[in-house]
Amino acid sequence: MTRTLPPRVEATFWSLLMALGYFMLASLSLHATKGEDNIAAIWPPSGYFLALLLLMPGRARPAAIGAAAAASLAANMLSGAPFLMAAIFTLANSVEAGLAFWIVRRREGEDLSFMVPRAVASFCLAVIAASMASALIAGGGTMLAFGGIGLDFFLSWMTTVALGMLIVAPPLIMLTRLVASKALDNATMRMKIEAIAVLALAALITAVSFEQSHFPATFLPVIAVIVAAYRVGPFGAAAGMLIIAGIAAWLTGQGHGPVAAMEASVKEQVFFLQFYLLALQSTALPLAASLVVQRRLAKRLEQSNRWLVQAEAAALVGHWRVDLMRWTIHWSDQTYRIHGLEPGAPVSVTTSVEQYVEEDQPAVRSILEEAVRTGEPFEYQGRIIRADGKIRYVKSHGSIERGRGGRSIGIFGTVQDVTATVENARSLEAARSIAEEAANTDMLTGLPNRRSTLALLNRALSAAGEGRVPLAVAIFDIDHFKQINDRHGHAVGDEVIRWVGQRAKATLREEDVVGRYGGEEFVCIFQGPSARSAELVAERIRASIEKADVYAEGPAHVTISIGLAAYASDASVEELLHRADKALYLAKREGRNRLRMAA
Template identity: 70%
Template sequence: MTRALPPRVEATFWLLLTALGYFLLAHLSLHATKGADNIAAIWPPSGYFLALLLLMPARMRIGAFVGMVAASLSANMLGGAPPLTAAAFTLANACEPVVALWVLRRREPAMISFMVPRAVGSFCIAAMAASIVSAAIATLLAGTGVDFFLSWMSTVALGMLIVTPPIIMLSRMIASNAMRNATIAMKVEATAILTGAALLTVASFSQSHFPATFLPCVAVILASYRLGPFGAAAGMLIVAVIAALLTGQGLGPIAAIDGPQKVKIFFLQFYLVTMLSIALPLAALIVVRKRLAKRLEESNRWLLQAEAVALVGHWRVDLVRRTIQWSDQSYRIHGLEPGAGMTVEGSLACYLEDDRVRVRHVLKQSIASGAPFEFQGRIQRADGDVRHAKSHGSIEMDRNGVAVGIFGTIQDVTETVENARILEAARSAAERVANTDMLTGLPNRRQTLAFLEKAFAAARDDGAPLAVAIFDIDHFKRINDSHGHAVGDNVIRRVAQRAKAPLRETDLVGRFGGEEFVCILRGDSALSPEMVAERVRKTIEAEDGVAGNLPRVTVSIGLAVYAAEASVEELLHRADKALYVAKSDGRNRLRMAA
């Protein structure tokens, strides 16, 4: 709100807010509960000033310090302190926020939050460091002893620890509209709890017949649990103010202690510090627990959504109790209603018999070795539909290395398997197209050479028999010129079909290009290659072309038997030279390579 004001107005606002508030709190503290050396049991001005410094813009802090110094001098002198003593005490009090801010800046660079345990710890460290420095300065300047040092340190530390947190949290709640957005039920509950804390504190510290100092502790813990850090801080402030005022008036169990005044003050401070050390961390831990619970709830919800989208479930087998737990998605994958009873044997029975044996074997091996596992099998759903499911997971071991559980995931991969099958079929079809001569249906040049390379390697490495026959159609150009290319294509197609007839399954005939073909003879065929090649020639020659309105044709064949050639090209070259000889000798004949 103040940031919208002009700079001078804003500076004046913070100066007056600091000066007036500090003066009133200091004056009331000095005239209410007094301890040894006229030091109040709690020094709220220190906490009030530190809270304002944390809330105001950094550029306004110099003016705030001016207001604090003026207020402190006035309150101390009005309380009866000599001017020099008042100046010494003011200097000591002015050093407190400087030290506290320095420690907080080093430990918590961002804005301090009392809902984070680490930040609460940092604030406590800063308050203690500031109170020690302040007490040391006051003791040196005032020339007093250890008792004064301890009294000042505890008084200032309590002022910061008790007053600063509720002021900061309340101002932030107002700035963020949290107070306005709170429901009536929440406001009523908060008011009732804090009022109850005040009443219990009054009841405990207004009499000394019954030792009931534990009742305010119960109220503060309840406030911490129901209202969070603000409830803890506000409850502590209420308890501290009431307890200090009543004790200062000589009422309550602490005032009834048989001992000097400083002992009573120290006991009251110890009581408040003990309660504070429980309330603030407890409230922060409750906030953390609630945040973790909310985050866990969100994570579980996102996990369920992710499993549903990805068709992935998870499961766990307890090897000690022989029980199994399934996630909701695991039930859906099996076609079952989530939450239905399931046993280890029942889950395995969902797999088809052939896959069930393999799954058992994989899990047994994984349990024995402790290694992760992965398997895929077919499950039969409750509706009879068969689905492909893939699981992988790990073995849980105890401290002695004994397997105590199995954790795994299960995914419906039916669509993936089906897509893979379709893709493989398409790949095979594409490969067949890529390796097949479209006119004849025989292997094309690339596939024929690949087949020959393998046969050549076997002949070279293992001594397997191998022979190659190259043949082409005699006077094919004349057929194209006389009858047309369509008839020529039909002739090539007919020759290809006839050439396959005399060959064994281990052999191959492929179209090398145009009217040229290659026969690759292996095994028994390669042991008598001339006989096989001659059968090919005679089969083509004997074809009755009239039946298909096709001209009768013959072929010339060049044959080469593997003779330790260095390459496939050399073997083909020998067969090609033999073909040239067959043509030169009149065609329609077979010739062996030299």
């Protein structure tokens, strides 16, 4: 509302609001319950002054402070105080509000909230510091001007203005913010009726307690303000305290109630009432703020638990905890579902381990025992047998909870159904193996292709170079293969290549390798004993192919030429193959269908 006003109108509005409110409250307080030295038991104008300073815009404060000072001076003089005393009191009241405002803003900025315990503590600290400064100014100034003022005046003044700020400022600030934020409009009628009923009950209980002195019933308003804090929150606690303080101070000032009936001086009665109200206020506001925090935390915890349940269900992850002191275990609902059990079914530590298949149980026990012994985090994977008999793969992560002295008191862990992951990994591994086999296999013959053959030969050469395994390599190809293709067609040529490759493989020993090197050319790798008798084995391959018939549609006979090279400190695969290839060229030059050894 004030932001839309021109600066001068805004300053005038707040100045009038300050002056009228301060003057009325000061006049009423000075003529109501009074203690010695004409100081009221509660000084509401101080709370009103501080509340408006915290609520109004910064540009309106200077004029409003001047208006409050004028109202204070007028109220004090109308009550019979000399001008000098009224001026000293006005200065003290102005300093207390200004100092409290400065401390609050310095500690909390613009975000003073009576729903936060830390902010409530900052507000109380500011009020106490400001009240002490105000009492020093009022007491010191009065002593210098009039003399005869002592410790009683200082304590009375400090508690009076402190009560005024503690009791009056919070409900005014909270009510103004509720109205400005339209929170009251959003409240249901039931909530409004309940708040009015609770505050009315607090007023009734206080009136009954302080109107009579037959029964010591001052504890009843304490119950009322606690109920207000629980049911209405911080505003209920603050408003309830304002109602209780106003009724208690007014009735005590009229000579009613248990405080007025005390066999003590008026000064002592006022001090007792002030102590009573301070004790009540120091309970109400912190209690209300703590309740707000507790409810917020409970709401967050409820929300977090709800999100946790949803997250566990979506990720197929549950959690569990073993109490090592009581030897009990707790499962989350998702953990029950992973095991195929109804949530809440009785489980024990022993039965939890026995859910795993028999072969996995020793490993699970060993990992958990080692974790308890060392205190280190753990991880394991195993298979469980669900209640429906199905076997599922699960993975657990966890850590050890330590108590005093470092003793292990619990184990907390998570359990995740990873069956799909395991099955996918197996499928991927199978696909990888198939792909790798395809990448290393010649599609026509089913033998290792050139890439795979060279890789095998590299490994064999490394072993031979280290002096561990003898090595020999043969290169052979099909004689007059071009004529076969030209006469019988490429399909027959492919069949001949396939037949030659399979015939060679059938002739070799298990430790020997034959691979298709390219076209109609093949490579044989002989290791160990085969390398020593490589010439005999290679000759057997040549003879086996020469003597066999291929098939009716193709050539009646097929022959091969072979070049053989034994390992002789060759530096590379290329050198070894080059020697075998030269021997093959010699075999072809000498008439084909024969084997020649490399020099």
